[in-house]
Amino acid sequence: MREPSRVTRPLLSLRSVSKTFTTAGRMVRAVDDVSFDVAKGECLAIVGESGSGKSTVAHMILGIYPQSAGEILLDGSLLPARRALIHRRAIQLVQQNPLSSLNPKRSIGASLRLALDVHGIGERSARWDRVGQLLEEVGLPADFRSRAPSTLSGGQRQRVAIARALACQSELVVLDEPTSALDVLVQARVLKLLNELRAQRGLTYVFITHDLSVVRNVATRVAVFEKGRLVELSPTETVFTNPKHPYTRRLIGAVPVVTAQEAELRGRLMEKSNASA
């Protein structure tokens, strides 16, 4: 599983990254000595329960706050604690709730154009057309650019958020629970779009989620976090057929399922877990 990263340089590497927060005079170790690589073109899922440190990892990758120890490299070069414009352009984010991540006072088009203006992408005069293209690339009509976020459904808004992340033509996109606020039918379509975009453009995703059944169907590798530690990192297939860590098994064992085959898989994993306990 480590071969690809040895042959080609990983797009993103975390080396012994830790983060401690001080709250009310107490030290909380949110992320504890975590190292992993993200290869070009893969979708690495980071899973864990609340308090596992998965969002903290995402925030450090994005540079929202610096790590307390360790280093983060993008394409072989060290990322500074204070990110310059070029770094911010290189790593994009899609947030969980598109209603709060899009400015309600700004039209969809203005929100998308802001990304182009800030990073000086394309000719000024061509940007409005580019905004229309971006919307079409995520399956929305171009004339949505003059509408307000409140007139869109949840799925449409999330598509706009994805379009905004694509506007900067970055290779790395951090997806923080991108579909957990959506209904299942809408979720299926947004996941499909994300899969297609990754394949077509060779994008690399860091996919933060707590939903293991989504992970099974979109991720190439899975990193399991428990209380700030990386407890397991394996290809998706392995995690779901032969998880090594008991915590991973517990996590899969708790997923509510809809078919008998799934229930059987879950039962099998739990059996192993009980046998080893």
Place this chain on the structure above:
Amino acid sequence: MSAPTLLIRDLKLGFRSYAGMLEVLHGISLHIAKGERVALVGESGSGKSVTARIVLGLIQSLRSARVSGLVEFEGRDLAKLSERERHALRGTRMSMIFQDPTSSLNPVYTIATQFHEVLLRGSPGISQAEARRRAVAALDDVAISEPERVLDSYPFQLSGGMNQRVMIAMALANEPSLLIADEPGTALDVTVQAQTLTLMRDLTERHHTAVLFISHNLGVVREFADRLYVIYKGRIVEQGPTAALFDDPRHPYTRALLQAVPRITGGGIPEIEDASEAYFAPLVVREGFGEPGRAG
């Protein structure tokens, strides 16, 4: 046969707005027998939560709401009850668990104070000491290992899972015959959610409490409910026993909904329409699972 715990027939709901009437429920019918666990499944905006609120009598008092149809609780027509009689039912004969346990508990009172308040509804005049004794027993029932410590805590000092258990204990404290659970556990981690569901299942079984379980999560429903109703845009589209419905969904919407759920066994993301004319196809009822007093 005695009257079902809950009987809803041809329930319609509309809200008056500037643009005229906004129809939310287009005549839904459902029933819950004594001690039965029934789920109402649908996406956001399908009308599942307002149905629960109508049963509790919370919508009827809104000036903009127009409610018609029959809602019977243990054989009594809710529309014929006075506001006071309806108030007397809430928290005693029927109770509710909400989605986010932490925000449905009052942050400025301890659990003990809030528990006392709950028990006062069922047993007026109950003393603090007696209430505390019963609260300890109730918390013990929901597998809380240190009930005394929990009772002296404020909700924000407890974890989400703990608060959820406290909510369950409170909801069942007065031995209601109907428990309405609106998306319980969606705000919680999967492992905690699984524990919460098992707990609710055991407790309601032991107390013979009927449950109306509102959810958008099909996996959760499969594990909890005996029977289910699928609701789409204010219409019930399919109903039947859980196992049969999951094995062989017959309505196009139910089929799409089931297909859309990602599987832990893999298989990728299927191509599904998120809106289709077919989803408005008429109600599918399984034989022997129709509404009481009706053909079919």
